[in-house]
Amino acid sequence: MKKLLNFILLAAVFFTGCKKNDDRYPTEIPLARVPYVNVTIDATGSQAINLLNLASFQGKYSVNLLYPSDAPPSKVDVVVIKNGVNSSVKVIQAGLATFPTALTITAAQLASLFGTPIALGDNYDIGVDIYTADGTKYEAFPNINTLVLPYGGTGQQNQPGFSPTARFSAICAYDPAIYQGNFVVVSDAFGDLNPGTVVVLSMVSATSFKMTYPNPNVTPTSPVPTFNVVINTGNNNITIAQQSIGATIYGIYTNPTVEATSGSVAPCDKEVRLNITYRVTQGSFGGPYTLRLRKQ
Numbered sequence: 001m002k003k004l005l006n007f008i009l010l011a012a013v014f015f016t017g018c019k020k021n022d023d024r025y026p027t028e029i030p031l032a033r034v035p036y037v038n039v040t041i042d043a044t045g046s047q048a049i050n051l052l053n054l055a056s057f058q059g060k061y062s063v064n065l066l067y068p069s070d071a072p073p074s075k076v077d078v079v080v081i082k083n084g085v086n087s088s089v090k091v092i093q094a095g096l097a098t099f100p101t102a103l104t105i106t107a108a109q110l111a112s113l114f115g116t117p118i119a120l121g122d123n124y125d126i127g128v129d130i131y132t133a134d135g136t137k138y139e140a141f142p143n144i145n146t147l148v149l150p151y152g153g154t155g156q157q158n159q160p161g162f163s164p165t166a167r168f169s170a171i172c173a174y175d176p177a178i179y180q181g182n183f184v185v186v187s188d189a190f191g192d193l194n195p196g197t198v199v200v201l202s203m204v205s206a207t208s209f210k211m212t213y214p215n216p217n218v219t220p221t222s223p224v225p226t227f228n229v230v231i232n233t234g235n236n237n238i239t240i241a242q243q244s245i246g247a248t249i250y251g252i253y254t255n256p257t258v259e260a261t262s263g264s265v266a267p268c269d270k271e272v273r274l275n276i277t278y279r280v281t282q283g284s285f286g287g288p289y290t291l292r293l294r295k296q
Contacts, residue, residue, distance in 0.1 A: 034138055035073045036066035037128050039166045047234030050173040051120055054107040059168045063128060064100035066162050072099065076128040079140055082114050083123055086141040090114065120268060122170040140165065172268035174233045179209045179265065182296040190278060190289035192217055199293055207231050218246040218256060227258055231265055238263040238274065253280035260288065270295035
């Protein structure tokens with residue numbers, strides 16, 4: 001009986017303590033309308049920071065509205081962080097209210113903002129703190145849970161053409177003289193080239209090289225199959241147009257090809273990483289699979 005009485009009292013407290021309008025999201029809290037603001041790198045400027053010539057870096061980028069007819073922000077502050085550390089955020093330009101606006105950042109400015117020289121592998125991400133019409137501020141890089149971001153956790157950041165941040169990375173500029181001669185396989189996620197296998201690279205142009213592909217599972221094996229790799233010398237990223245590497249692979253699949261839309265060269269380390277997708281007439285082997293090479 002005592003247990004029953006306690007239950008009745010608890011139920012009474014529960015039902016009298018709640019109101020009809022009690023919801024997880026009270027209707028008194030209005031939904032914020034946050035504009036989509038793009039930050040995009042201009043192809044006419046530097047695509048990366050060349051450590052071998054810091055003075056040449058001209059990081060051109062623009063701040064624009066993804067939907068110009070939508071409600072604009074009252075203003076934005078253009079900000080930057082270093083190496084993904086949100087607590088390092090610095091203001092590049094405050095109170096920007098004209099869209100689109102083209103801007104430029106230099107290596108000297110970045111070094112001054114963060115108080116340290118630029119080093120190989122440093123990444124600088126530029127975004128905008130958004131102020132809505134009612135004065136609410138949404139930070140590009142809040143030092144808290146990402147679910148409070150204006151677009152965080154909703155999938156809205158995946159809107160076609162939406163680019164809320166732009167990155168400039170510090171690299172060693174591509175040198176075609178490095179990417180010639182014997183390279184050895186460091187690792188092959190596809191599993192066909194053993195570590196230590198020699199791959200020969202030869203220059204095709206100042207922005208591309210040809211490499212042998214001595215895969216024993218591809219026929220014919222003589223001459224050794226080759227394919228071309230194209231380098232974006234602005235940021236050291238690579239691409240491989242879909243190319244044939246033989247007649248068969250594994251003896252049963254026909255017309256094997258390779259293709260890559262991502263990967264990079266690292267001239268300081270004399271390495272190359274190719275994220276390759278392998279296809280045959282019968283379909284695809286999935287992937288991409290990373291093939292990592294280092295100069296012998």
